[in-house]
Amino acid sequence: MTGASRGIGAALAAELAARGARVVLVARSVEPLEKLAAELGGEAFAADLADASAIEPLVRRIEAGGPIDVLVNNAGVDLTGDLVALPTDEIARLLAVNLCAPMLLCRAVIPGMRSRGAGHIVNVSSLAGTNAVPGLAPYSASKAGLSHFTAGLRAELKGTPITTTLAQVGTVESTMVDSLRAHEPTRRALARLERLHLAVDLDLRVVVDALADAIERDKRHLRLPKRDALFPLIVEVPRRVTELLLTGVR
Ligand SMILES: NC(=O)c1ccc[n+]([C@@H]2O[C@H](COP(=O)([O-])OP(=O)(O)OC[C@H]3O[C@@H](n4cnc5c(N)ncnc54)[C@H](OP(=O)(O)O)[C@@H]3O)[C@@H](O)[C@H]2O)c1
Numbered sequence: 373m374t375g376a377s378r379g380i381g382a383a384l385a386a387e388l389a390a391r392g393a394r395v396v397l398v399a400r401s402v403e404p405l406e407k408l409a410a411e412l413g414g415e416a417f418a419a420d421l422a423d424a425s426a427i428e429p430l431v432r433r434i435e436a437g438g439p440i441d442v443l444v445n446n447a448g449v450d451l452t453g454d455l456v457a458l459p460t461d462e463i464a465r466l467l468a469v470n471l472c473a474p475m476l477l478c479r480a481v482i483p484g485m486r487s488r489g490a491g492h493i494v495n496v497s498s499l500a501g502t503n504a505v506p507g508l509a510p511y512s513a514s515k516a517g518l519s520h521f522t523a524g525l526r527a528e529l530k531g532t533p534i535t536t537t538l539a540q541v542g543t544v545e546s547t548m549v550d551s552l553r554a555h556e557p558t559r560r561a562l563a564r565l566e567r568l569h570l571a572v573d574l575d576l577r578v579v580v581d582a583l584a585d586a587i588e589r590d591k592r593h594l595r596l597p598k599r600d601a602l603f604p605l606i607v608e609v610p611r612r613v614t615e616l617l618l619t620g621v622r
Contacts, residue, residue, distance in 0.1 A: 375447030377401040383580045421473035431480035445474035446496040452555040470514035491534040502603045507558035523611040539594040
């Protein structure tokens with residue numbers, strides 16, 4: 373579980389541990405990570421996922437203690453503001469953590485999952501990957517990329533014992549959302565969508581339970597809130613049609 377030091381990742385790790393999983397927690401913040409790992413009877417591995425070179429060694433260190441049966445790519449950063457005001461290094465870091473790290477983590481765990489004949493990958497994306505609002509262009513692009521990457525990976529893994537869940541989640545009551553709303557054009561856009569009943573802040577508990585259920589039931593998609601499922605469903609249409617057209621092609 374990446375991004376397990378707080379927020380959705382910490383709560384999901386606790387829920388999965390309560391359901392019997394042995395959890396391995398990854399994030400940069402050593403103290404909260406080790407505290408939670410001790411509480412859950414799991415393990416903590418501090419790592420900066422923006423550093424691409426750290427990823428293969430991290431997976432090797434984790435797998436030295438046991439196989440990764442389920443990879444949850446949850447770590448993510450937000451970056452809100454007018455594009456022209458955003459620093460180069462923060463845009464690069466956002467893409468490294470939100471998009472590149474999940475790809476490299478998948479690449480690192482898939483060989484082991486293949487050889488064991490089982491594995492599940494969960495990518496925590498966002499409705500921002502389908503709904504573009506001002507102030508979030510790089511963040512939305514990273515989540516659109518993660519969603520489309522997951523579709524491509526699923527096509528690649530078809531016929532193997534490895535399955536994927538793409539979680540496309542709307543705003544959750546969190547520090548991340550408070551940070552998005554600190555930028556006035558983003559706050560106004562989200563407020564408009566809320567007035568039109570096209571967005572609503574999700575309760576963390578609801579999101580965590582739904583994610584844990586999706587993992588247990590091997591669901592390929594989780595779209596929350598349900599009232600907003602139409603937009604990601606529409607984006608899924610060409611992917612699904614391509615999948616059908618490629619049936620039987622290896
Ligand atoms: N909150 C929402 O409304 C919302 C909506 C849709 C999707 N999401 C997605 O859900 C995921 C979790 O969001 P959240 O609200 O729980 O965010 P959060 O509270 O800000 O937590 C983000 C997690 O990612 C970790 N992280 C950040 N940069 C990292 C790095 N370079 N290396 C390793 N770990 C790193 C953080 O740990 P450290 O800082 O300790 O490294 C933290 O554990 C994200 O992918 C987010 O995009 C959130």
